Amino acid sequence: MSAYIIRRILWQIPVLLIVGMMTFGIAKMTPGGPFDTEPDRRQLSPAVEKILRQKFGMDLPFWRQFTRYMFFDWVENPKTGEPEFQWGAIGGNFGPTYASRGNRTVQQELFEERSGKPSRFYYSARLGIQALIFAVVLGIPMGVLAALRQNTIIDYLILFLSTFFVSLSTLIVGFLLVIVFAVNLKWFTVIPDWKDPIRPWILPTIALGSTSLGFITRLTRSSVLEVKRQDYIRTAQAKGLADQIVVWRHILKNALLPVVTVLGPLAAGLITGTLYTEIIFQVPGMGNLLVEAIAKRDYSMITSGALIFVFFLGVANLLVDMAYGAIDPRISYK
Amino acid sequence: MAPLLDVRNLETHFHTQDGVVKAVDNVSFYVNRGETLGIVGESGCGKSVTSLSIMRLIPSPPGKIAGGQIFFDGEDLLQANEQQMRHIRGNRIAMIFQDPMTSLNPVLTVGRQITESLELHLKLTKREALSRAGELLDMVGIPSASKRLDNYPHQFSGGMRQRVMIAMALACNPELLIADEPTTALDVTIQAQILELINRLKEELDMAVMIITHDLGVVAGMTDRVTVMYAGKVVEEAKTSELFENPRMPYTIGLLRSIPRLDEGRGRKLNPIRGLPPSLIDLPQLCPFSPRCDYVRDECLTKTPPLRSVAQDHRAACLFDITMETPLSVQQSEGVAA
Numbered sequence: 001m002s003a004y005i006i007r008r009i010l011w012q013i014p015v016l017l018i019v020g021m022m023t024f025g026i027a028k029m030t031p032g033g034p035f036d037t038e039p040d041r042r043q044l045s046p047a048v049e050k051i052l053r054q055k056f057g058m059d060l061p062f063w064r065q066f067t068r069y070m071f072f073d074w075v076e077n078p079k080t081g082e083p084e085f086q087w088g089a090i091g092g093n094f095g096p097t098y099a100s101r102g103n104r105t106v107q108q109e110l111f112e113e114r115s116g117k118p119s120r121f122y123y124s125a126r127l128g129i130q131a132l133i134f135a136v137v138l139g140i141p142m143g144v145l146a147a148l149r150q151n152t153i154i155d156y157l158i159l160f161l162s163t164f165f166v167s168l169s170t171l172i173v174g175f176l177l178v179i180v181f182a183v184n185l186k187w188f189t190v191i192p193d194w195k196d197p198i199r200p201w202i203l204p205t206i207a208l209g210s211t212s213l214g215f216i217t218r219l220t221r222s223s224v225l226e227v228k229r230q231d232y233i234r235t236a237q238a239k240g241l242a243d244q245i246v247v248w249r250h251i252l253k254n255a256l257l258p259v260v261t262v263l264g265p266l267a268a269g270l271i272t273g274t275l276y277t278e279i280i281f282q283v284p285g286m287g288n289l290l291v292e293a294i295a296k297r298d299y300s301m302i303t304s305g306a307l308i309f310v311f312f313l314g315v316a317n318l319l320v321d322m323a324y325g326a327i328d329p330r331i332s333y334k
Numbered sequence: 335m336a337p338l339l340d341v342r343n344l345e346t347h348f349h350t351q352d353g354v355v356k357a358v359d360n361v362s363f364y365v366n367r368g369e370t371l372g373i374v375g376e377s378g379c380g381k382s383v384t385s386l387s388i389m390r391l392i393p394s395p396p397g398k399i400a401g402g403q404i405f406f407d408g409e410d411l412l413q414a415n416e417q418q419m420r421h422i423r424g425n426r427i428a429m430i431f432q433d434p435m436t437s438l439n440p441v442l443t444v445g446r447q448i449t450e451s452l453e454l455h456l457k458l459t460k461r462e463a464l465s466r467a468g469e470l471l472d473m474v475g476i477p478s479a480s481k482r483l484d485n486y487p488h489q490f491s492g493g494m495r496q497r498v499m500i501a502m503a504l505a506c507n508p509e510l511l512i513a514d515e516p517t518t519a520l521d522v523t524i525q526a527q528i529l530e531l532i533n534r535l536k537e538e539l540d541m542a543v544m545i546i547t548h549d550l551g552v553v554a555g556m557t558d559r560v561t562v563m564y565a566g567k568v569v570e571e572a573k574t575s576e577l578f579e580n581p582r583m584p585y586t587i588g589l590l591r592s593i594p595r596l597d598e599g600r601g602r603k604l605n606p607i608r609g610l611p612p613s614l615i616d617l618p619q620l621c622p623f624s625p626r627c628d629y630v631r632d633e634c635l636t637k638t639p640p641l642r643s644v645a646q647d648h649r650a651a652c653l654f655d656i657t658m659e660t661p662l663s664v665q666q667s668e669g670v671a672a
Contacts, residue, residue: 229393230436231431231433231436231437232436232437232438232439232440234391234431234437235431235437235438235439235499235502236439237391237423238389238391238423238424238428238429238431239423239424239450239451239454239502240419240420240421240422240423240424240425240451240454240455241420241424241450241451241454242420245450249442249450250439250442253441253442254439254440254441327441328440328441329440329441329443329486329488330440330486330488
């Protein structure tokens, strides 16, 4: 088992390298650069731009820029003029942000507290985890209930709601929530006060989790319906077991296998992909920053965003596979 | 002495979009204590629905037991409430199913699947139940039984799984064991072992067995009496030896003729019953077997033949006294030839 986990972790390395290289390459190939300004505004003087390009190593060949970002390089210290060893992404240094003209690094932007406020990563991760919990804790019982009451009014109601959430997307559910609960009912403020530990989180959690909620509900429902008509459920009933025991002991464990499988990618997506929710509810998270980074050709920020996403996807998938092995005895990892 | 199980005029219907399927249509039979009854018929004739009706495990909707009585030890199961039924299922009437590959829960150990009925019906503690489960696995011939309690179904072969199913069914010493095609999904060599096992345990535990099958060889080797079903109805019933020597219903005769024999010449063609069983929706008032019958006459198309006594303890649902010796009508054999 531990050998399996170590192998899975080692496999992450080539995946991260390839994703890093492709993202970095595509970002570099995109026309435009970090120091361009709109045509009607004052342009950077060619001399200044040249200095900046030198400072960020943009005059170096592509492979050298990439290895500097990804692995390490010797960079000239501006004070002493001596070359100095410097780690890249593998050492936890994700490089300077071009937008700040190199005053701040990517890791500072994403992971450091800003004047008493938690980091951007904290906002995104907390929101994602809350949304996942919301979707799982509500979705699984709703799916089970709908399946056990198939073709009753309860089933139709749950099916309607979950289909509604799946089809609407975070964007529309988010605005609906703001209009109904913040503007009309005034239960929440439209401009969030992030000093409050709970209140501002509620609406964005629901908005972000709604699609996953609908998805998990529908998946659980169909999975329970599938398991319900298996031969071994009839065997369990033929033993004289009460309905609740049949559901808890015999149906649920089997029915949750496909649900657990989708939780991995779902979790990674929720933690890193919170853009719409962050915009609608003005959450100071990573999503907004990463999208802006693309517009600003902030190469190190773009690549770091991709690496972080892939990293979480890998971790989530590994956790899911381990949970899978724990639930299903037919699966063993060697 | 009153029979252990007495099914009277059982009607089980399924409501489908195309109409009402009378899967079990006015079926009566009985099983005495310590006796083995065989229920024979081809796929879809209502054998399994009959057994699920006795257990009251017909999926509803679409299924519904529309009429009749099922007396078990003097008590009408169709009048029992769900709690009383749960006390009977797995405890006094146990069932084993056709496909051992799918009838065991893949995510629970076989030990757990056996102990759950011991804990439920016999109120054993976890430890007592576990040691009893080990004995049961040993009884059905699983080697190093107590070590295999922690194994999962996928770690057993098909024959071993059917043994586990039998151990599970016999956990609470049931008075009646319903075996629904217990050997259909198994290799021929394993089939014989499983049947032998059921026979041995029936003697040891003194229970009645109702064995449902389409295999006349199983019936001949295992049963005391046979009930033949066709299109949801009982069409013949007799003692096993009587039925094989003197079948009186053309369907039974066709079944017996269709068995290939080792002592007949090479190159002889098989003798199938031609045609397919009728759809069970809106059966017209005629003999349901008439379209396939080699002896069909005009009267067969006018009414559904009732079960009538044709010999001592032998009843058949045919209007005419037909036996193995009855010659085929000329017209009919031409029809076959054409």
